[in-house]
Amino acid sequence: MNKKLIIEAKNVPPSRPRFRVLGVFNPAVVKFGQGYVMLARVAEAVLQDEPGQFLVPVLSEAGGMQIVRLAKDNPAYDFSDPRVIKNHDRSYLTSISHLRVARSKDGEHFTFEQDGIIPPEGIYERYG
Numbered sequence: 623m624n625k626k627l628i629i630e631a632k633n634v635p636p637s638r639p640r641f642r643v644l645g646v647f648n649p650a651v652v653k654f655g656q657g658y659v660m661l662a663r664v665a666e667a668v669l670q671d672e673p674g675q676f677l678v679p680v681l682s683e684a685g686g687m688q689i690v691r692l693a694k695d696n697p698a699y700d701f702s703d704p705r706v707i708k709n710h711d712r713s714y715l716t717s718i719s720h721l722r723v724a725r726s727k728d729g730e731h732f733t734f735e736q737d738g739i740i741p742p743e744g745i746y747e748r749y750g
Contacts (some may be wrong), residue, residue: 634664634734637720639668641679644717652730660724660732661716667717678707679718681748687741698725718742 629646636643649662668677675691682688692699700708707714723738
């Protein structure tokens with residue numbers, strides 16, 4: 623089977639409340655039993671629903687996720703690149719990615735599992 627697989631971000635549920643899926647990348651599909659299993663990288667960002675603040679997902683040193691609030695009018699931050707926010711001390715990615723598991727019976731229509739999430743861990747996986 624050599625098919626082109628197209629995954630639309632709008633069909634992938636976010637991994638947590640207040641997040642939205644930006645894109646799905648690097649899918650790998652294998653036939654498993656009577657169906658198919660896909661592992662794909664999913665990028666998500668925090669919904670920007672707090673006026674005057676830019677919300678950024680950050681992987682904490684302890685391994686959990688936290689949302690950092692940056693004041694949009696703070697001149698110490700450079701907001702010109704939608705992918706990263708910079709200042710003289712630190713850069714913040716505006717999204718975070720993780721691996722997700724999806725399953726299909728026919729190899730074309732996949733359903734992403736809500737509990738099939740492999741999150742980043744530690745400082746070396748902080749940027750994907």
